[in-house]
Amino acid sequence: MSDDLLPAAYRHLTPWAERWALPTQAERETTRRASTAAQLKGFYDALVGQVDDIIAHLNAFPLDQMPAPEQRLLNLTLSLAEVAPHVELYRGDPRVPFSFEEERFIAEHGAAPNFNGDLYALPNRPA
């Protein structure tokens, strides 16, 4: 099975997965900032109508042992969490309006792939 596949029921989202099925928060943030308002809206509209079904599908799998297609679908869905405030609250602005320089905010978990909150188990974590 190829790494770039989504689960069969969600194969139609493959065109979105290329840009947004990203394993780290840092990549999701960077991609969001590098997108236009139209790109954010397009991605949001493509997912928001079926995200309940996606979650129901993913909930059938153990979070720490997702099959590769499900992990990819989860990563795609986490991009929706990253993008949603910009569409729903910030009028499409790809950056947080009236904010500090985002690039200077360091997320200690930002570079950890498939991160589920286990910060203190990460190697090379800063103090």
Place this chain on the structure above:
Amino acid sequence: MNKPVASRWAQQFPQLGTDPVPVEALLSDDYFQREKERLFKHTWLKLARVEELPEPGAWKLKPLPIWDSSIILVRGEDGQIRGFHNTCSHRGNRVIWAQDGHGKARRFSCHFHGWTYNLNGELVHVPQEDEFFDSFCKADNGLAPVAVDVWEGFIFAHLDPQPAINLKDYLGEAAARLSGFPYGEMTAVYAYRTVLNCNWKIAQDAFSEAYHVTTIHAGSFPEGFSAKLYDVQLFGPHRTSAVYMDDKGPTPTPVAALSHRLGTTSIAKRGARVALPPKVNPTRSPNFAFELSVLFPNFLVHIMDGLYFTHQFHPLSVDRTLWEGIQYFRPPRSAGERFSQEYGQVLQRNAWLEDTATMEATHAALKSGAKKVMHLQDQEVLLRHHYQAVDEYVRG
């Protein structure tokens, strides 16, 4: 709904006064040096969580410029957590070379001449020991300790290895009020940091009132947080208060609503909140947002049902501050819970980006000398108390 009745804090706490507050405390190098020598070197400071040192031998190096030191925190074979200056007893070299970091060890060995310490900080090996003189005794030359104690899983340290006041008495009633929350179960952690070019009190002030929410957070939190604080309590130099939401707010947006259905991961979620210590949200109001608590001098704890988050402001110099903002949740058990956490923590990150937006500009503008004082209104009572508590240490 059943929010407590708002008070005039100036009447409740007349000792705080109502005058404008001089900004000298934010700008003066001399004041900063006195904060460093008289305040930070004489109070307990939070350094870590116990989950960061899960087993014997686990260590973490915490740089503390305000102590002119870096502290090695380590869990011993006996399970106790201890703290030592990262300074070799031989000629003072760093024992751990990295500026910060963490790891697991059975011994610490200095790379300079190989002096070796056990997890209790005792000097256990000196190469060519017989070349030293009678004036040297291995037993007297362990790593220099600091005092370490733990409250609710938060590891605190005091520069004085035998501090005049222990941690429990130092935190006093503030700790009693916040104890009993399931901190130890909330081990899914999302941590942010940045260095802010401003005085540490400017940074901390921005998180110590709700007056700013409707303006600064018009973007991320349009839910209708009350600009007032409720249930303000002062406990010595520490302080706590509650933030509530207005009775009605806008209907949550689609993804926010989904996140709220899948978990309790955001201060923006409304609903019954009951897993709290009895004195926090005592009426169990569904409009309760979070408890805003400041453990003096520089550690903020916000608890609510389902999560907690903390801020800490480490002064680096009079005009530079290392800020750390950390969100803690229960480990997600499913993709849905993970999604809810991601939405909640990302939105909170965005709110923190809004909070930090003003700080550097404020410091830069105050440096002009154009304004000698700042005006604090009644709902900025926690700031007023902070300046007074800092000043008491600084003036001795």
